[in-house]
Amino acid sequence: MQISGNAAQELVTRFSESGHFDDINLVVAYENKIKPTPLEKPIVAISVKSCEIDDKGTTTLETGEVVKVDSRAIHLTLSIDIYLPYSKGGNEGHEIFDRIATFLLYTEKLPIAKAVCYEADYDAACQAIIIRTIFTLSSVIPA
Numbered sequence: 001m002q003i004s005g006n007a008a009q010e011l012v013t014r015f016s017e018s019g020h021f022d023d024i025n026l027v028v029a030y031e032n033k034i035k036p037t038p039l040e041k042p043i044v045a046i047s048v049k050s051c052e053i054d055d056k057g058t059t060t061l062e063t064g065e066v067v068k069v070d071s072r073a074i075h076l077t078l079s080i081d082i083y084l085p086y087s088k089g090g091n092e093g094h095e096i097f098d099r100i101a102t103f104l105l106y107t108e109k110l111p112i113a114k115a116v117c118y119e120a121d122y123d124a125a126c127q128a129i130i131i132r133t134i135f136t137l138s139s140v141i142p143a
Contacts, residue, residue, distance in 0.1 A: 006028075007048050007076060007078070008028045008029065008046045008047050008048055008078070009028050011046050011078070012026045012027065012028055012046055014108060015044070015046075015100075015103070018103065018107065020099065020103060020107075021044070021099070021103075023041060023042070024041065024042045024043065024044050024096065025041060025042070025043040025044070026043075026044050026046070027043060027044070027045050027046070028045070028046060028047065029045040029046060029047035029079065029081065037126050037127050037128075038085065038086075038127045038128075039083060039084065039085040039126070039127070039128045040085065041085070042082060042083065042084050042085070042088065042092070042093070042096060043082075043083040043128075044080060044081070044082055044083075044096065044100070045080070045081045045083065046078060046079070046080050047078070047079045048076065048077070048078060048079075049077040049078060049079040049134065050075075050076075050077045051074070051075070051076050051077070052074070052075045052077075053072050053073070053074050053075075053141075054072050054073040054074070054075075055072070056068055056069060056070060056071070056072055057069050057071065057072065057073070070142065071140050071141060071142050072140070072141055073138060073139070073140050073141075074138070074139055074140075074141050075113070075136055075137070075138045076136070076137045076138075077134060077135070077136045077137075078134070078135045078136075078137070079132070079133070079134060080100060080133045080134075080135060081130060081131070081132050081133070082096050082097060082130065082131040082132075082133065083123075083126065083128045083129070083130055084096075084120075084128055084129040084130075084131070085128065085129075086122070086127065086128065086129060088129065089120075089129070090119070090120030090129055090131065093120055093129060093131035094117065094120075094131065096131075097117045097131060097133055100133070100135075101115050101135075104135060110137050111137050111138055111139045112135055112136070112137055113136050113137065113138035114134070114135070114136040115133070115134070115135050115136075116133060116134045116135075117131065117133045118131060118132045118133065119131075
């Protein structure tokens with residue numbers, strides 16, 4: 001799947017090193033520093049929501065025989081939350097989502113099976129607009 005170790009930290013590093021996100025604070029979610037109030041510039045907080053490895057699968061041979069295979073599908077679900085100063089508005093958050101999706105798909109060439117971007121909400125606790133997004137990466141791994 002091209003991501004190893006701490007997936008959230010690795011993605012923060014990849015985003016940061018690309019130079020495409022210099023206008024955004026990139027952090028691993030749940031760190032104490034992710035919600036300064038009030039926000040001065042957008043924050044993108046990345047975390048792993050879930051990781052599932054399917055049972056060994058089967059395949060059908062040309063003869064019609066069904067046989068077990070040793071490979072397994074893996075599904076890694078990432079939560080990438082976009083925090084914006086209220087003055088920026090929700091539209092900028094959706095533009096950031098587009099930049100993230102484009103980077104993951106075309107620069108990193110990750111196997112994204114699903115991407116969801118929810119509508120913008122206002123969070124009074126951190127005085128920010130929040131757009132929650134989910135990216136599911138799916139790949140087959142050998143046994």
